[in-house]
Amino acid sequence: MSPRRRARWSADLGALTHLDADGAAHMVDVGDKAVTRREAVATGRIVMSPEALAAIRAGAVKKGDVLAVARVAGIMAAKRTSDLIPLCHPLPITRVSLDLTPGDDGITATATVATDGKTGVEMEALTAVSAALLTVYDMAKALDKTMTIGGIRVIEKRGGRSGDWRA
Secondary structure, eight states, rough: OOOHHHHHHHHHHTTTBBBBBBSSSSOOOOOTSSEEEEEEEEEEEOOOOOOHHHHHHHHTTOOOOOHHHHHHHHHHHHHHHHHHHHTTOOOOOEEEEEEEEOOSSSSEEEEEEEESSSSOOOHHHHHHHHHHHHHHHHHHHTTTOOEEEEEEEEEEEOOOTTTEEEO
Protein backbone atom coordinates (compact mmCIF):
# COMPACT_ATOMS: atom_id res chain seq x y z
CA MET A 1 0.00 0.00 0.00
CA SER A 2 1.41 3.41 -0.92
CA PRO A 3 2.16 5.88 1.89
CA ARG A 4 -0.51 8.25 0.54
CA ARG A 5 -3.15 5.53 0.39
CA ARG A 6 -2.10 4.27 3.85
CA ALA A 7 -2.59 7.77 5.30
CA ARG A 8 -6.04 8.06 3.72
CA TRP A 9 -6.89 4.51 4.91
CA SER A 10 -5.76 5.37 8.45
CA ALA A 11 -7.86 8.52 8.48
CA ASP A 12 -10.89 6.58 7.28
CA LEU A 13 -10.36 3.91 9.93
CA GLY A 14 -10.77 6.38 12.75
CA ALA A 15 -11.31 4.26 15.85
CA LEU A 16 -11.38 0.82 14.23
CA THR A 17 -9.25 -0.93 16.77
CA HIS A 18 -8.79 -4.33 15.14
CA LEU A 19 -6.96 -2.96 12.09
CA ASP A 20 -3.53 -1.38 12.06
CA ALA A 21 -2.45 1.56 9.89
CA ASP A 22 -1.82 -0.83 7.00
CA GLY A 23 -5.28 -2.36 7.29
CA ALA A 24 -3.97 -5.62 8.73
CA ALA A 25 -5.96 -7.34 11.44
CA HIS A 26 -4.39 -7.43 14.90
CA MET A 27 -5.38 -8.09 18.48
CA VAL A 28 -6.07 -4.92 20.45
CA ASP A 29 -3.51 -4.17 23.16
CA VAL A 30 -5.38 -4.00 26.47
CA GLY A 31 -2.19 -3.89 28.55
CA ASP A 32 -2.78 -0.37 29.87
CA LYS A 33 -6.38 -0.99 30.89
CA ALA A 34 -7.28 -1.53 34.53
CA VAL A 35 -8.41 -4.90 35.81
CA THR A 36 -12.05 -4.53 36.82
CA ARG A 37 -15.02 -6.78 37.49
CA ARG A 38 -16.89 -7.31 34.20
CA GLU A 39 -20.08 -9.18 33.44
CA ALA A 40 -22.24 -9.71 30.37
CA VAL A 41 -25.61 -11.31 29.78
CA ALA A 42 -26.71 -12.62 26.39
CA THR A 43 -29.85 -14.35 25.23
CA GLY A 44 -31.28 -16.18 22.24
CA ARG A 45 -34.08 -18.58 21.28
CA ILE A 46 -34.75 -21.74 19.37
CA VAL A 47 -38.28 -22.18 18.06
CA MET A 48 -39.53 -25.70 17.41
CA SER A 49 -42.58 -27.88 16.95
CA PRO A 50 -44.80 -28.69 19.94
CA GLU A 51 -43.79 -32.35 19.60
CA ALA A 52 -40.07 -31.64 19.81
CA LEU A 53 -40.57 -29.31 22.76
CA ALA A 54 -42.70 -31.87 24.57
CA ALA A 55 -40.05 -34.55 24.05
CA ILE A 56 -37.32 -32.27 25.41
CA ARG A 57 -39.43 -31.36 28.44
CA ALA A 58 -40.22 -35.02 29.11
CA GLY A 59 -36.61 -36.12 28.73
CA ALA A 60 -37.71 -38.41 25.91
CA VAL A 61 -35.15 -37.44 23.27
CA LYS A 62 -33.15 -40.52 22.23
CA LYS A 63 -29.82 -38.67 22.39
CA GLY A 64 -30.29 -37.89 26.08
CA ASP A 65 -31.04 -34.94 28.36
CA VAL A 66 -31.04 -32.10 25.83
CA LEU A 67 -31.09 -29.24 28.32
CA ALA A 68 -28.29 -30.67 30.49
CA VAL A 69 -26.04 -31.31 27.52
CA ALA A 70 -26.81 -27.89 26.00
CA ARG A 71 -25.98 -26.19 29.31
CA VAL A 72 -22.58 -27.92 29.48
CA ALA A 73 -21.91 -27.14 25.81
CA GLY A 74 -22.62 -23.45 26.39
CA ILE A 75 -20.38 -23.28 29.43
CA MET A 76 -17.57 -25.06 27.59
CA ALA A 77 -17.96 -22.75 24.59
CA ALA A 78 -17.73 -19.62 26.76
CA LYS A 79 -14.42 -20.90 28.10
CA ARG A 80 -13.12 -21.49 24.55
CA THR A 81 -14.31 -18.26 22.92
CA SER A 82 -10.82 -16.99 22.13
CA ASP A 83 -10.17 -20.26 20.24
CA LEU A 84 -13.27 -19.70 18.11
CA ILE A 85 -13.38 -15.93 17.49
CA PRO A 86 -10.35 -14.39 15.78
CA LEU A 87 -8.68 -11.57 17.75
CA CYS A 88 -10.70 -12.30 20.90
CA HIS A 89 -8.60 -12.17 24.07
CA PRO A 90 -8.35 -15.29 26.23
CA LEU A 91 -9.89 -14.34 29.57
CA PRO A 92 -9.80 -15.75 33.09
CA ILE A 93 -13.52 -16.37 33.37
CA THR A 94 -14.70 -16.45 36.96
CA ARG A 95 -18.30 -17.49 36.33
CA VAL A 96 -20.54 -18.84 33.58
CA SER A 97 -24.18 -19.60 34.20
CA LEU A 98 -26.55 -20.75 31.50
CA ASP A 99 -30.31 -20.94 31.90
CA LEU A 100 -32.39 -22.86 29.36
CA THR A 101 -36.07 -22.06 29.74
CA PRO A 102 -38.73 -23.91 27.76
CA GLY A 103 -41.62 -21.70 26.67
CA ASP A 104 -44.73 -22.09 24.54
CA ASP A 105 -42.95 -22.58 21.22
CA GLY A 106 -39.29 -23.13 22.02
CA ILE A 107 -36.43 -22.66 24.43
CA THR A 108 -34.74 -19.44 25.54
CA ALA A 109 -31.07 -19.55 26.49
CA THR A 110 -29.63 -16.88 28.78
CA ALA A 111 -25.93 -16.83 29.63
CA THR A 112 -24.21 -14.73 32.26
CA VAL A 113 -20.42 -14.57 32.14
CA ALA A 114 -18.09 -12.76 34.55
CA THR A 115 -14.39 -12.03 34.81
CA ASP A 116 -11.95 -9.84 36.66
CA GLY A 117 -10.02 -8.60 33.66
CA LYS A 118 -9.01 -5.89 31.24
CA THR A 119 -11.68 -6.49 28.63
CA GLY A 120 -15.33 -7.48 28.62
CA VAL A 121 -17.03 -10.85 28.30
CA GLU A 122 -19.77 -10.03 25.80
CA MET A 123 -18.30 -12.42 23.23
CA GLU A 124 -18.13 -15.21 25.80
CA ALA A 125 -21.81 -14.74 26.69
CA LEU A 126 -22.83 -14.69 23.03
CA THR A 127 -20.75 -17.79 22.32
CA ALA A 128 -22.30 -19.64 25.27
CA VAL A 129 -25.83 -18.92 24.03
CA SER A 130 -24.96 -19.85 20.44
CA ALA A 131 -23.36 -23.16 21.37
CA ALA A 132 -26.19 -24.08 23.73
CA LEU A 133 -28.84 -23.43 21.08
CA LEU A 134 -26.85 -25.28 18.42
CA THR A 135 -26.62 -28.23 20.79
CA VAL A 136 -30.39 -28.22 21.30
CA TYR A 137 -30.76 -28.25 17.51
CA ASP A 138 -28.27 -31.08 17.12
CA MET A 139 -29.88 -33.25 19.75
CA ALA A 140 -33.47 -32.67 18.60
CA LYS A 141 -33.10 -32.40 14.81
CA ALA A 142 -34.50 -35.91 14.31
CA LEU A 143 -37.75 -34.63 15.85
CA ASP A 144 -37.92 -31.30 13.99
CA LYS A 145 -35.69 -30.29 11.12
CA THR A 146 -37.42 -26.88 10.84
CA MET A 147 -36.20 -25.49 14.18
CA THR A 148 -35.10 -21.86 13.96
CA ILE A 149 -32.39 -20.19 16.04
CA GLY A 150 -32.49 -16.42 16.39
CA GLY A 151 -32.55 -13.31 18.49
CA ILE A 152 -29.05 -13.87 19.84
CA ARG A 153 -27.91 -10.63 21.44
CA VAL A 154 -26.25 -9.01 24.43
CA ILE A 155 -28.87 -7.67 26.80
CA GLU A 156 -26.65 -6.38 29.57
CA LYS A 157 -23.04 -5.57 30.40
CA ARG A 158 -21.46 -4.28 33.57
CA GLY A 159 -18.04 -2.87 34.32
CA GLY A 160 -15.17 -1.60 32.26
CA ARG A 161 -14.39 1.84 30.92
CA SER A 162 -17.73 2.25 29.12
CA GLY A 163 -19.69 1.38 32.26
CA ASP A 164 -22.98 -0.42 32.58
CA TRP A 165 -25.50 -0.95 29.79
CA ARG A 166 -28.87 -2.69 29.53
CA ALA A 167 -31.03 -3.31 26.46
